[in-house]
Amino acid sequence: MxxxxxxxxxxxxxxxxxxxxxxxxxxxxxxxxxxxxxxxxxxxxxxxxxxxxxxxxxxxxxxxxxxxxxxxxxxxxxxxxxxxxxxxxxxxxxxxxxxxxxxxxxxxxxxxxxxxxxxxxxxxxxxxxxxxxxxxxxxxxxxxxxxxxxxxxxxxxxxxxxxxxxxxxxxxxxxxxxxxxxxEQDTRDVFITQEEGGFFAAPASLDALAELAERHPQATLVAGATDVGLWVTKQLRQLPQVIWLGRVRDLDRIEDTPGGVLMGAGTTFAAAHPYMARIDPDLGELWRRIGSRQVRASGTVCGNIANGSPIGDSPPALIALGATIELRRGEDSRTLPLEAFFIDYGKQDREPGEIVTGLYVPRLDPNHAFRCFKISKRFDQDISSVLCALRVTLADGTITEARLAYGGMAATPKRAEIAELALIGARPDRPSTWAAALKALADDFAPISDMRASDAYRKEVARALLAKALVEIGGTPDERTRVSGLRSGEVIHAA
Ligand SMILES: Cc1cc2nc3c(=O)[nH]c(=O)nc-3n(C[C@@H](O)[C@@H](O)[C@H](O)COP(=O)(O)OP(=O)(O)OC[C@H]3O[C@@H](n4cnc5c(N)ncnc54)[C@H](O)[C@@H]3O)c2cc1C
Ligand code: FES
Ligand code: FES
CATH class of the missing domain: 3.10.20.30 (Beta-grasp domain)
Structure with a gap:
């Protein structure tokens, strides 16, 4: 110690x-x-x-x-x-x-x-x-x-x-x-005791982290503090017990596997950026627009999930891609489809003392097409009003499976299950075949009005973004547009 x-x-x-x-x-x-x-x-x-x-x-x-x-x-x-x-x-x-x-x-x-x-x-x-x-x-x-x-x-x-x-x-x-x-070679856990049971802890291994989190389920887990920091500076919350994840060896690992990208819970947005951009240029562009260099350098992808926010940028895109999340409590680990983690506003499928340990993001298959779009008041460094992400599986130009997820449309990041069903059998190059899916969004979502957007605006944008995604997917390669103008595989400096 x-x-x-x-x-x-x-x-x-x-x-x-x-x-x-x-x-x-x-x-x-x-x-x-x-x-x-x-x-x-x-x-x-x-x-x-x-x-x-x-x-x-x-x-x-x-x-x-x-x-x-x-x-x-x-x-x-x-x-x-x-x-x-x-x-x-x-x-x-x-x-x-x-x-x-x-x-x-x-x-x-x-x-x-x-x-x-x-x-x-x-x-x-x-x-x-x-x-x-x-x-x-x-x-x-x-x-x-x-x-x-x-x-x-x-x-x-x-x-x-x-x-x-x-x-x-x-x-x-x-x-x-x-x-x-x-x-780095000093592998002792850091534990600084405060008065009245408070502490700052920085465990050095995953086992030590899991044991500490289970023993102190009321402690605040901190990864990059780009959310938790504001609880302190803006909400003036007292957080007497803090467990920081940043020293846990290998928790910031990120690797390409044959089927996808595997990242530990310590992986920052900045570290994940080139990996996400290689999955799809829209995903790379989304990543580039999350916060700022400063926010992406500290903020973690798993923190963006664990906070349970309905307007986090990464969850809808990752849900559309079929990502899974790994959790651990004490010695027990489990894996969940990402969408199952979000139960309701402020409620996630995470037990006290349980930690998110990692995330798996499958790569796109050759018969997949993917689009995602972020709408925010300011282009850079702003939280989404609406985020739409769509992955379709195509056979001879016809959609055989759809994963359509939105942020900013419900109390959690959420799949549009009714619209997804309506997309099956549609052809992106024939707008008349997906008119029903656009309409179905009204049955999937009843968004709220807040400082970022009115409910009517959100509904309209949700429809428009789905239409945009389908038009782009259905166009010829020459006609396909990307928000950023990036071509497949092109990445702006991401390190
Ligand atoms: C100026 C600014 C701009 C931003 N812009 C955007 C934006 O454009 N898009 C966007 O989506 N977000 C944005 N954010 C928020 C984004 O940075 C955070 O949501 C970030 O991803 C949270 O990760 P973190 O590592 O900082 O988590 P922390 O702040 O450390 O933690 C966040 C929450 O997750 C919990 N937690 C963290 N890691 C784990 C874990 N491994 N297991 C269990 N619980 C855990 C914490 O206890 C806490 O409840 C912005 C933030 C700021 C300050
Ligand atoms: S010089 Fe930038 S705020 Fe004044
Ligand atoms: S004072 Fe820190 S970002 Fe403004």
């Missing part, structure tokens, strides 16, 4: 014994360390003013990801390298990304600037990225600026981030990797 959290900063290992379970990295930096370069804007992962870089080993390589420090708990830094805006300049010389921001007038009031700089730092260090404006705008979608305007910032990025990597971090990379490897 280890009773301290350990991370690397500025080439030295920081050890902390006094770690409150939900103390954020931002509060630690600003309030405890007096490092006020990292700013607090929204406190909910939206604006990026609080962005720091977190370096971790990925297959022996040091990879820096942008992270929203306002919703990241301090204990989650265990085993990682933390880089803040104060760490960048070297001997009075600005880092290349800082200098480019100055040269291109990328800052006015300056409040957002440290966050942009840290996102640019991670882009600077990213390997093999296409030097395009699209790469930059995707990378910066999680950083908002209210006064400069984005063009000078994008210009700064284009100048600074696609050159040879040469800074203090690249020069001491071998030492940093050695320090991170040494931390």
């Amino acid at each position: 280890r009773e301290v959290v350990r991370f690397l900063q500025n080439g030295r290992v920081v050890e902390l014994a006094d770690v409150r379970p939900t103390e954020t990295v931002l509060d630690y930096l600003r309030l405890r360390r007096g490092l006020v370069g990292t700013k607090e804007g929204c406190g909910e992962g939206d604006c990026g003013a609080c962005t720091v870089a977190v370096g971790r080993l990925v297959e022996g390589r040091l990879v820096y990801q942008p992270v929203n420090s306002c919703i990241q708990f301090l204990g989650m830094l265990d085993g990682a390298e933390l880089v803040t805006v104060e760490d960048l300049a070297e001997d009075g010389q600005l880092h290349p990304v800082q200098q480019a921001m100055v040269d291109h007038h990328g800052s006015q009031c300056g409040f957002c600037t440290p966050g942009f700089v840290m996102s640019l730092f991670t882009l600077y260090h990213a390997p093999e990225k296409p030097a395009t404006r699209k790469t930059v705008t995707d990378w910066l979608a999680g950083n908002l600026c209210r006064c400069t305007g984005y063009r000078p910032i994008v210009d700064a990025a284009l100048e600074a981030c696609f050159t040879e990597i040469d800074d203090a971090f690249s020069r001491r990379a071998d030492e940093s990797i050695a320090a991170l490897q040494a931390m």
